[in-house]
Amino acid sequence: MTEPVRRIIHIDMDAFYASVEQRDTPELRGRPVAVGRSQERGVVAAASYEARKFGVRSAMPSLVAQRKCPELIFVPPRFDVYRAVSAQIHAVFARYTPIIQPLSLDEAYLDVTDPLLPRPSATAIAQEIRAAIYAETGLTASAGISYNKFLAKLASDYRKPDGQFVIPPGAGEAFVADLPVGSFHGVGPATATRMNALGIYTGADLRRQTLDTLVRHFGKAATFYYGIARGEDPRPVEPHRPRKSIGKETTYEKDLLQEEALFAALATLSQSVWHACTRRQTSGRTVTLKLRYVNFQQLTRSRSFPDPVTSAIALEETARFLLHPLLPLPRPVRLLGITVSSLASAEEKPASRQLSLLSNFE
Template identity: 50%
Template structure:
């Protein structure tokens, strides 16, 4: 049957920082950074008060503190974030079983057919946001449209604590007028490359041929060609297939001794083993991540024939990768990830492409 899907993207507003402000009234209204410290580490999340000073996630704590002298650093409490995330997930499931979590603080919902029998995805999104506020005390934003890509982009338009609906008849105009930096998946480097090619908006992007985009952006070229035309066939998958699993550590002081590095890698391997057992997965590719004192990043990978999940084997390969070439400087962060997981077996067979014909319906 021909139909247009009704997709909602729910994104919690400054989730980690908002939870900290919720649980500690003294932090409310103040610039808060979760993770890192004034001397070290990386910011995991920033409150909206901190964002006004240019503090962002993945930013060095030192730079964040420089931007905002009054910044308050708080240690992350992932168990607490997970607890609230599960409460939010239960609310989603009241409306549809087609829920695809992207992380603890965001998810896609397909409400084309929903448990409430409500034909309006806009009203469902508003109701869900009200329930989240009532249940947890936290604000959420939402994007509503015909596919995951547009819903994701739309959820950022009226943040915080707002929502944006892009109805079927509005899709093309919405995408044409969109700043290229707002396209989900277009990072800083890609945006700068597009600028050099004279692409500043969706309209500019749409004027380029698929051959031109593929030539300049590889496989992503076809993706850009399609999404700017409102074509994105990825379905909401309730059981997302995990692609990788890993852990990393930022050190309080830079280390240059390989003996100390091995010691840290052993701890990281142990943590990964625990996560692998909990997730009941194993992998074939081990990647070592090294961040040097000058913040340059290096990764080294090795793929083996058999699936592994033990800390001993993971550490053995990580050690081999560490000694693969000489370290160029002292190290501030080490990480290990395991990919090419056995969860990916049969993934291609499970993926089905549907042909979606856009028909108008009540959003």
């Protein structure tokens, strides 16, 4: 008996944070809006479509965004509001399927192969979902519909904003052939650059590579790249996808250079990350320190242990241990971050390993 063709929808809210702000403050509608802070170390968290026309993008330094768009209006983020609206949106999804994989507050995959409500097609379901979201939140969403996750996500970008697009069974390979590999979800900027250096610019170029060639250059990711070049992606929609890491990073108003200031910053970050770990009743065996200098050079340093970290103190000591070889700093630091990964549930954690963990630093 053959498996039924999967019906996957990718829903992506349009300029979510900025659209919420424009919805709640009518005078912002139709104007270029950036969610973030207009300050020297500020970063754009989201930009309205009016701002994007000027080249303003998320993760862009606020000063650069202001230069690109002098009329840009900065609005401080309200994450409690965004989370509440996201919950409304996910409640709409749940009317149609229990198989929902959130990617962020404003984006999710839905498997509607066997929907809760009888509808003639995934296209009709996506249309209903988008209409319900607009009716209940006043916000627009875009949707991509296809037979796998990779193609559904590509399709959702194709009619943005406030539209939807279908890639039907059998059409995936032709659809990706002319697209640049840099537009593929799962191919980041660094990988796209490496592919370009190998003469791989489009999906068709990628499809011409043998699996052995891709393995030689891209290792474990080669099988995924080989598949998507042919419009294939066997990954299921995972409604209970486990969290892989917990972290916190901060861009500082004043650069950090002195050890005292650096260690104080690590203590604050460690407390914040540990609070998040305890709230989720988890911890992890790998601690990663992220550091960004004023010239935007970025470093990461990690250490793994046999057992999960058991306290904020142990986390702070690990971060200090990772920072120590970098001292004295060659230049000031603008950003620090701490992440815990290789997560384990509270039940899996040993009763107390803090002393053995800290003994590594003696």
